[in-house]
Amino acid sequence: MDLLFMEPYCKEVLWGGTKLHEKYGYKTDGDHTGEAWVVAANAHGVSTVKDGPYKGKTLTELWENHRELFGNIEGDVFPLLIKLIDARDNLSIQVHPDDEYARAHENGSKGKTECWYIVDCDEGADIVIGHNAASKEELTKMITDGKWDDLITVLPIHKGDFFFIPSGTVHAIRKGTLILETQQNSDVTYRLYDYGRLQNGKPRELHISQSIDVIRCPQKNINTVKEPVISNGNIEQELVSCDLFTVTKYKVNNNITINNPYPFLIVDILEGEGKVDGVPVKPGDNFIAPYGYDSINLEGDMLFITSHID
Numbered sequence: 581m582d583l584l585f586m587e588p589y590c591k592e593v594l595w596g597g598t599k600l601h602e603k604y605g606y607k608t609d610g611d612h613t614g615e616a617w618v619v620a621a622n623a624h625g626v627s628t629v630k631d632g633p634y635k636g637k638t639l640t641e642l643w644e645n646h647r648e649l650f651g652n653i654e655g656d657v658f659p660l661l662i663k664l665i666d667a668r669d670n671l672s673i674q675v676h677p678d679d680e681y682a683r684a685h686e687n688g689s690k691g692k693t694e695c696w697y698i699v700d701c702d703e704g705a706d707i708v709i710g711h712n713a714a715s716k717e718e719l720t721k722m723i724t725d726g727k728w729d730d731l732i733t734v735l736p737i738h739k740g741d742f743f744f745i746p747s748g749t750v751h752a753i754r755k756g757t758l759i760l761e762t763q764q765n766s767d768v769t770y771r772l773y774d775y776g777r778l779q780n781g782k783p784r785e786l787h788i789s790q791s792i793d794v795i796r797c798p799q800k801n802i803n804t805v806k807e808p809v810i811s812n813g814n815i816e817q818e819l820v821s822c823d824l825f826t827v828t829k830y831k832v833n834n835n836i837t838i839n840n841p842y843p844f845l846i847v848d849i850l851e852g853e854g855k856v857d858g859v860p861v862k863p864g865d866n867f868i869a870p871y872g873y874d875s876i877n878l879e880g881d882m883l884f885i886t887s888h889i890d
């Protein structure tokens with residue numbers, strides 16, 4: 581049985597930069613690459629197997645025709661979507677619905693809960709997570725009056741920070757930020773505010789009423805990060821474990837074996853170099869250990885993130 585190394589789908593957007601190409605060597609179509617969908621089986625983008633018996637197949641094809649690779653779990657879509665995001669400019673302020681709202685209002689689509697690991701950022705960089713309205717009434721009034729600075733919560737960020745963003749949370753990535761995002765496999769986004777920017781002379785569409793519907797009031801930011809566990813010189817730290825996914829950070833200094841009792845386990849190499857079951861890996865490499873690939877040996881000096889469902 582082989583690990584499934586994935587080739588990303590890279591997306592050009594106005595706010596994107598050049599880091600995904602420069603840092604990870606991804607093939608991009610321009611110098612405004614905002615997103616690399618490194619593990620993706622979505623209608624709007626797919627990653628592709630790099631080598632081995634499934635070389636050239638998309639993750640969507642594997643999900644549809646080789647469900648045994650994922651423990652024969654049920655579902656219309658592969659449950660997770662992993663992206664690396666390079667924001668050279670601010671992204672719009674947005675919110676995602678939960679599964680229930682998306683099912684009813686977005687043609688049966690999934691909602692989106694996501695989380696961000698800050699791979700790197702400029703000095704003084706910040707991020708928008710949450711808001712200051714105490715009730716829907718106050719929220720509606722602040723939005724109608726355009727009191728954005730009073731409404732949104734802006735937090736300073738540093739390399740290595742982690743943020744959990746459940747559906748219903750107002751959020752925005754801002755300029756000078758490189759992020760690894762783990763999320764539900766959904767593309768339903770409601771844009772709340774776009775800083776009054778124009779695209780081709782026009783403002784981009786906003787979704788104010790849907791946003792007000794789904795924004796949680798009042799909002800509390802939750803810290804999901806557990807204390808790191810150190811063993812054999814390696815550091816393991818659970819970043820979040822919710823009913824949709826578990827994300828864990830590893831800083832390995834020599835050798836570690838990771839068990840995979842899950843339907844599948846995704847590994848994203850972010851720093852350093854080493855080997856995975858004898859195969860050399862570098863930052864920007866992403867692979868899936870399929871169902872039944874019970875243990876993975878990683879050696880070297882590396883920082884990587886794993887994600888799985890239960």
Ligand code: ZN
Binds near residue numbers: 694
């Ligand atoms: Zn989002």
